[in-house]
Amino acid sequence: MYRYDQHDQQLVDARVAEFRDQTRRYLDGSLSADEFRHLRLRNGLYIQRFAPMLRISIPYGLLSSAQMRMLAHIARKYDKGYGHFTTRQNIQFNWPKLEEVPDILADLATVQMHAIQTSGNCIRNITSDPFAGAAADELVDPRPYCELTRQWATFHPEFNWLPRKFKIAFSSSTKDRAATRVHDIGIHIVRNAAGELGYEVYVGGGLGRTPIIGVKIRDFLPEADLLSYCEAILRIYNLLGRRDNMYKARIKILVKEMGLAAFAEKVEAEWTTIKDGPLKLKDGDLERMKAQFSQFELDPTAAEDGSYAQKLSEDPAFAAWTRRNLKDHRVPGYKLVFLSLKARGVAPGDVSAEQMDAIADLADRFAYGELRATHDQNLVFTDVRQQDLYPLWQELGRLGLATPNIGLLTDVICCPGLDFCSLSNASSIAVAEEIFDRFEDLDYQHDIGSIKLNMSGCMNGCGHHSVGHIGILGVDKKGEEWYQITLGGSSGNDASLGDRTGPSVERAHIADAIQTIVETYLKERLNEEEGFLACYRRVGMPPFKAKLYAESQA
Amino acid sequence: MSILLDRHGQRLEDHYPELAADQSVPANQAVLVPWARFGEIPENSKAGLLLPNTTDVLALPEAALRLPLLVLEFPSFADGRAYSQASFLLQRRHYPGQLRARGQAVVHDQLNMLRSCGFTQFQLRGDQDIDLCARLLSNQPSASTLRRFPSLP
Ligand code: SF4
Secondary structure (H helix, E strand, C coil): CECCCHHHHHHHHHHHHHHHHHHHHHHCCCCCHHHHHHHHHCCCEEECCCCEEEEECCHHHEEEHHHHHHHHHHHHHHCCCEEEECCCCCEEECCCCHHHHHHHHHHHHCCCCCCCCCCCCCECCCEECCCCCCECCECCCCHHHHHHHHHHHCCCCCCCCCCCCECEEEECECCCCCCHHHCCEEEEEEECCCCCEEEEEEECCECCCCCECCEEEEEEEEHHHHHHHHHHHHHHHHHHCCCCCHHHCCHHHHHHHHCHHHHHHHHHHHHHHHCCCCCCCCCCHHHHHHHCECCCCCCCCHHHCCHHHHHHHHCHHHHHHHHHHEEEECCCCEEEEEECCCCCCCCCCEEEHHHHHHHHHHHHHHCCCEEEECCCCCEEEEEEEHHHHHHHHHHHHHCCCCCCCCCCCCCCEECCHHHCCCCCCCCCHHHHHHHHHHHCCHHHHHHHCCCCEEEECCCCCCCCHHHCCEEEEEEEECCEEEEEEEECCECCCCCECCEECCCCEEHHHHHHHHHHHHHHHHHHCCCCCCCHHHHHHHHCCHHHHHHHHHHHHC | CCCEEECCCCEECCCCCECCCCCCCCCCCCCEEEHHHHHHCCCCCCCEEEECCCCCHHHCCHHHHCCCEEEEEECCCCCCHHHHHHHHHHHHCCCCCEEEEEECCCCHHHHHHHHHCCCCEEECCCCCCHHHHHHHHHCCCCHHHHCCCCCCC
16 A cells, blocks of 8 residues: 555645535535536536536555445445446445535545545546556556656646546556556556666547547656656647547547647657656655555465365365456465456446445455455455465355456446436446346356456446447437447557447347357357457458347348 | 735736727837737837737747746636646746736636746636635645645756
8 A cells, every 4th residue: 555644644634625615615605616516526526417426536446444444434424335436446426415525535534545636627546557566467566656646646736727637547567457558648667678667658548439549659768757758748738639629628639630740749849858857756766655655575485375276176166266356466375366346236346335344354354454446347355365265255255246257248347327427328237237147157158258348328438338349338319228339449458449330239139239249259269269359350340240230130 | 906916925016907909019118918919019128918828838939038927818717728838938938027827717726726837926817705815825735735746947
């Protein structure tokens, strides 16, 4: 965990007081509704279809058990007993009362949490690899870099009134688990040929109405220049980004309209003049940042345990779970453990207050008191000894958090959609449930293998549909819910946008359509090794299209 | 009557009446000239210059940087372009004069940000509580002023 120092705490406390004052001025009429809207959004507070929605920041997805207990408390005291983890590694509460939000923020501040810049046209939560610090394929731990960037971005006086929201993601591993190419700025921490650390920088990626994959603006940026380079990009964007049309206001449109070369030229010119100024990282800056993260000693004897192997051979259900829901840790004898938030009958990403408390207890017992939120709306314990896996699995099973479906078809990414969001055209959660029912048979799912199904209730794309291997987008057709399907998207290293299959599909046929697509894949694939994405990229749209529309017309 | 505050919340007298459309730019008098009429400002003028937030300040003629006052416009509450114009003027063009913010964003909830970006004068929007704004600038640390990273050199 990053632990606040006195300064960090003061800043968050000051924001609580400021927001309390802004709320008071709104309620007594001295602050207009429109201006309060801008200010409350910058503090994560939306007015939704049924009630306000409060989005709480979880920087780079990292949570302590104490913070998780506080979220449980908030769910119980101010909400209807649950919270919703989002694709931004944040958590949302859907039913707080406007008047009580300052109190919620004050509660959050006691455990070093806040809702600062979780919405509005400013720099949003910095996201990263949920496996940071534990991944086997990691170059360095990206979190100190994320935290530095977070502190730079927090209340940046110049960049609080941007043309549109701005998202930054970090990756430091061979496999990009942070979807960096669909962020306004995507940063890969790399080592150059001379052995120095630095960054490969991507710019202009983003989902939403006009999804675009980010392009590389710099092959290698020296380690000390992280913040000055970001500052240069933001400055050019703030001045030149479009403000006449909110659908063209993201940096991706600016980069596209100007051309990468012209945009990069302006950024470089600005960066050259500021790079040796106060934003240049000094020796020790990163070290100090690292030191503010709590350290824990991993057990050097963890790999000697024999009980894990024994349980694997004794209990096939346990073995099935380990195959899907565990990932390799950089240290032998340890595993990363996924807590699946995609159980039957539960909206993807939803967690009840009771589950939150229990998860916090399990984190204390088995995972050094820490957990992560992932961008595909699950939770992860990053450091679990193999001898603890069996008891942990049993506990998770009791909590409904051990569905062995990570990376499978039912591990759907899904926005809150019609149920909560005022912008939605179509229900996403209900469709996710229908698909769950259809594909629940795990043997069948295992046969299908790894596949990403992403679903959004409208063009804003909070459910990342355009980078799903299969994407589903809710559209409105004369007041009815229809669904547009895309195939072949990816948010990984080989990021790509999905292609539309053709005309949209009506509500009653969506689950059939997904089944048709899956069956077509099973028929077309060369062998079990060829995953959905690879197969689609090889055979293209025609076989899928032929099946899909032949059947829906029949 | 618009109210002008300095960086410490002190009231300032506005010595720069806006140039009327039918008035010519006086030779040696403080007056606020719109960007469209910049060409009419004589050398060594005491005039101030009003810049729209779409002006490319990197391309601003040197003569403009010798003027004692530049006024940057905030046409709406949420349009933050002039914040970055200020950064460019101070960091890239090393403008030494007074930098005034005026318009819809010059309100209590943005004063600290404006100040952090180097503005030296604040022409408060008409509906603002003057005492509250003055107090904010004179003493209260706010969340945004507690930030660790200074933008200005
Ligand atoms: S994708 Fe649309 S419907 Fe879904 S949460 Fe985002 S804005 Fe709402």
